[in-house]
Amino acid sequence: DGGITQSPKYLFRKEGQNVTLSCEQNLNHDAMYWYRQDPGQGLRLIYYSQIVNDFQKGDIAEGYSVSREKKESFPLTVTSAQKNPTAFYLCASSIALQAGGQTQYFGPGTRLLVL
Amino acid sequence: AQSVTQLDSQVPVFEEAPVELRCNYSSSVSVYLFWYVQYPNQGLQLLLKYLSGSTLVKGINGFEAEFNKSQTSFHLRKPSVHISDTAEYFCAVRGNAGNMLTFGGGTRLMVKP
Numbered sequence: 093d094g095g096i097t098q099s100p101k102y103l104f105r106k107e108g109q110n111v112t113l114s115c116e117q118n119l120n121h122d123a124m125y126w127y128r129q130d131p132g133q134g135l136r137l138i139y140y141s142q143i144v145n146d147f148q149k150g151d152i153a154e155g156y157s158v159s160r161e162k163k164e165s166f167p168l169t170v171t172s173a174q175k176n177p178t179a180f181y182l183c184a185s186s187i188a189l190q191a192g193g194q195t196q197y198f199g200p201g202t203r204l205l206v207l
Numbered sequence: 208a209q210s211v212t213q214l215d216s217q218v219p220v221f222e223e224a225p226v227e228l229r230c231n232y233s234s235s236v237s238v239y240l241f242w243y244v245q246y247p248n249q250g251l252q253l254l255l256k257y258l259s260g261s262t263l264v265k266g267i268n269g270f271e272a273e274f275n276k277s278q279t280s281f282h283l284r285k286p287s288v289h290i291s292d293t294a295e296y297f298c299a300v301r302g303n304a305g306n307m308l309t310f311g312g313g314t315r316l317m318v319k320p
Contacts, residue, residue, distance in 0.1 A: 098250075132312070133312055133313070134311055134312045134313055135297070135310045180248075182251065184251075194239045194301060195253060195256060198243070199250050200249055200250040
């Protein structure tokens with residue numbers, strides 16, 4: 093059963109703590125993305141990666157970091173520098189642009205709450 | 208740069224009534240257009256997409272959308288809604304120069320019995 097998994101479903105962060113959100117896909121997609129969703133707002137792009145070992149900042153990258161060591165995995169770390177991290181985080185993937193990768197497929201999301 | 212405007216933040220409608228969710232975009236290049244649906248506390252599910260060809264696109268769950276290039280619109284329609292259609296709907300656009308999606312702010316469809 094192919095798809096995108098995100099874990100955990102809920103995550104709690106204490107002040108000054110870094111937390112990491114997991115995103116794994118078994119769709120053999122080259123490109124992966126992280127979005128942030130706030131209540132009543134659309135999705136905003138945090139980071140994206142078109143290929144392993146390469147990633148680019150999106151519109152709101154400050155306070156976040158990513159890595160792309162494996163094709164299947166694209167973890168997102170919310171650092172202590174992100175002062176307002178409470179949001180719903182969505183991971184997505186697509187095939188490579190040059191292969192016609194217009195459509196992004198989304199995972200179930202992780203809700204991050206600050207204690 | 209491109210942008211997407213969903214003109215209605217909430218649309219209340221009675222069950223079995225028709226519905227139209229409006230989406231307008233601005234872009235200086237050719238675009239690909241998408242509608243996604245999000246149920247509470249879940250990820251986004253692709254409803255339909257326009258890449259090229261026929262301007263009337265049919266999707267899942269009985270939804271369809273029409274691409275109107277002159278009006279720069281991609282409105283979503285369903286002739287008869289069900290309670291289960293209650294969800295948030297997002298319109299998104301992607302220019303042909305990159306793989307980045309730009310999302311609208313979303314429209315909450317509330318179907319009442």
